[in-house]
Amino acid sequence: MGNLLSLKDVQLYYDHVYALKGVSIDVNEGETVALIGANGAGKSSILRAITGLKGIRSGSIRYDGQSIDKAGPDVIVRMGISMVPEGRRVFPLMSVRDNLLMGAFTRTDKAEIRQSLEMVLARFPRLKERYTQAAGTMSGGEQQMLVIGRALMARPRLLLLDEPSLGIAPKLVQDIARSIVAINREDKVSVLLVEQNSRMALRISQRAYAIATGKVALSGNSAELLEDSRVKDLYLGGEV
Structure with missing residues (x-):
């Protein structure tokens, strides 16, 4: 299982305010890795740095052995x-x-785009039921399935998820969590999951990093972190 994504000592600012203070994280091929922490800790800033939506001040970001800093x-x-x-x-x-189909805007392989569309509809049967419906008329959970499906249409090797359970009904949170596990295990897509629902994130990931004030506060095996007293007190509200 080789290294797919690596951030080393990444610093990121918004104007003169530190958002990331020397963050180092790794995602290996085939893994689901969770980033947990309080709102404003810097989790989403890590995703913005990876995707090039916000330039970093220093450090390095490498994907599949290539620098993607710039x-x-x-x-x-x-x-x-x-x-x-x-x-x-x-x-x-x-x-x-x-x-x-907007998710496939970088692709030109029309036959394979149709195959990807069929795969996404099989993964999310509710989208097939709503196929011709305007997206804005669907529930929050259905819209979340749609944006995950749209991201999969780009045929990624690495899927970044930013707070997929936020504002979703509990029943649909379970469906989203099962979908993430299936995308990782069955579709062979590596996943980096940012999530305030730390219990869910730790239960469906293999490894995790706890982010606090722009730094990595804790890291390790997700199952072990789920039982770690520091994680329970800081991120899980006491006993699990």
């Missing part, structure tokens, strides 16, 4: 990294079908 977001998508942003950003007036 690469633009479109180049990074073509290299095999897709992100599901926080907030379920669908195109509300467009159909489910057209939203999904």
Whole structure:
């Protein structure tokens, strides 16, 4: 299992305010890695740095052995990294079908795009039921399935998920969690998961990093962190 993504001593600022203070994390091929921590800790800033949406001040970011520090977001998508942003950003007036096809905008292989579309609809049967429906009329959980499916249409090797459970009904949170596990295990897509629902994140990932004030506070095996007293007190609200 080789290294797929590596951040080393990454520093990132918003104007003159530190967002990341020397963050180092790794994602190996085939892994699901979770980033947990309080709101404002810097988790989403890590994803923005990886995707080229925010330039870093110093440090390095390498993907599949290549430096992507200076690469633009479109180049990074073509290299095999897709992100599901926080907030379920669908195109509300467009159909489910057209939203999904927007995820394949960098691809020209029409026959394989159709295969990807069929795969996504098989992964999320509810999207097949809503195929011609305007995305803005769907529930929050259905929209979350849609934006994950749209990201998969880019055929990524690495999927970045930013708070996929935020504002979702508990029943659908379970469905989203099962989908993430299936995407990783069955579709062979590596996953970097940013999540305030730390219990869920630790249960579906292999490794995790706890982020606090722009730094890595703790890291290790997810099952072990789930039982770590420091993680329980800081991120899980006491006993699990």
